[in-house]
Amino acid sequence: MTHLHNKTKELVNTLTDDERIKSVKKPKWIGYTQAKKIHKKLEDLRDYPTNLRMPNLLLIGDSNNGKTALLNKFTTTNPSFIIEETQELVLPALMVQAPPEPDEKRFYNIILENLYAPYKSSEKIEMRQQRTIHLLKKLNVKILIIDEIHHLLAGTISKQRLFLNVLKFISNELQISLICSGTREAFNAIQTDPQLANRFEPKVLPKWNNDEEYLRLLASFERILPLKNPSHLIENSLCSLILSKSEGLLGEISKILELSTILAIETGIEKINKNILENIDYTPPSERKKMIFR
Ligand SMILES: Nc1ncnc2c1ncn2[C@@H]1O[C@H](COP(=O)(O)OP(=O)(O)OP(=O)(O)O)[C@@H](O)[C@H]1O
Ligand SMILES: [Mg+2]
Structure with missing residues (x-):
């Protein structure tokens, strides 16, 4: 055999x-060439020196062509760890799914849930935002992966714009890289914000x-x-x-x-x-x- x-x-x-x-x-997992290349790119972003203008990545591909599997693989190969000297907890990569529509509050809820952080439904959005930012900072998250970013398109143009501003805010405030992943339509949604558009490098998983x-x-x-x-x-x-x-x-x-x-x-x-x-x-x-x- x-x-x-x-x-x-x-x-x-x-x-x-x-x-x-x-x-x-x-x-099953097969490390095909394009997956390996993108994995390497994600590692580079993870280790990128913090600056005011962090590079982001937009992973585009048809449905059922390996986007989530690739991002999962990266997340599981980058689990949380503790720095011996400082006893600090580090979570290099956090992966979440975009809310079903561009809704800022739900987005924070999803991040908080993924971090097992409880929240009250009465909590004001500003508080929720502060807590989300605080937790991501405290955990030293270097990469925030947002899968199914095309969900953004399920909202009105003004809601889409608002959500893109939230992404920009998070990226600037935390100085971390955002990895957004979705179908081709997601590309168009991000293109509507010129500032974001030139900070997202597109990577494609072709058929x-x-x-x-x-x-x-x-x-x-x-x-x-x-x-x-x-x-x-x-x-x-x-x-x-x-x-x-x-x-x-x-x-x-x-x-x-x-x-x-x-x-x-x-x-x-x-x-x-x-x-x-x-x-x-x-x-x-x-x-x-x-x-x-x-
Ligand atoms: N590297 C890989 N090796 C082997 N099989 C894979 C690999 N990547 C993906 N697959 C197979 O392809 C299927 C679809 O992959 P995945 O769920 O990542 O697609 P997707 O691009 O995220 O789709 P959608 O846009 O619908 O969410 C997986 O369930 C798995 O069976
Ligand atoms: Mg998927």
Whole structure:
């Protein structure tokens, strides 16, 4: 089983089929090139010397293409720690989801909740803001990640503007980097504020194409899918079929491979081939939309 990663080989050798199927359903992480590049960029921002004009980053990509997974990975690899000498608690990165609409109060609530800090619903917004700023400072947060920033667009233009001002205020007051992540529309929302626009460097997670990077991704997947036989996913007919079914989205590629692995285990074929790919219970994203409107 030279086609497998050592850890995966061990799983195949020790687990029952049912256990193997369970293991396939667990979240997987593959460090593809663009993810590694963005991860490195986030580390640079984390270590950036504090100044009055901190650089920010805007992570843009289609839905289901790996934005949240990437940011989660960064957050979990940067957990809180205590500085021995000063006994100070440091939380390098805090990740929150933007409120469902651009609402300043809810935004503070979300940050406070993520920091396990209680708040009273009667507490005035100014107090809530002060406390949020105070806590983020006290915890030495260096990077504030706000996922689903396109929620901003669910409000009127004036509410959007107000919310962008809050982001600017937090970034200036704390001198930390903001990482906002969302779909392409989020880019337009941020562009409406010229001052913010030139402080956010856009980074894109593009859809996958049939190129070397995609083949590398498939090869990495193959090493962690617990199948006894090699599938040679990078062979032309298989890689094209997976790409067309997935419509170039990482989440769909992952789902297709998960379903195929399960079917390959259940049928005893123990590898992914064209027949398996054609027999999984899977509907491509655009077909799903059509089914609903049919
Ligand atoms: N690095 C990775 N390695 C393997 N699978 C991944 C990776 N990143 C993402 N995935 C898969 O893609 C799926 C979708 O990823 P994610 O939730 O991060 O997308 P998203 O871009 O945040 O989507 P949305 O805009 O809808 O929130 C994940 O559930 C996971 O299965
Ligand atoms: Mg997401």
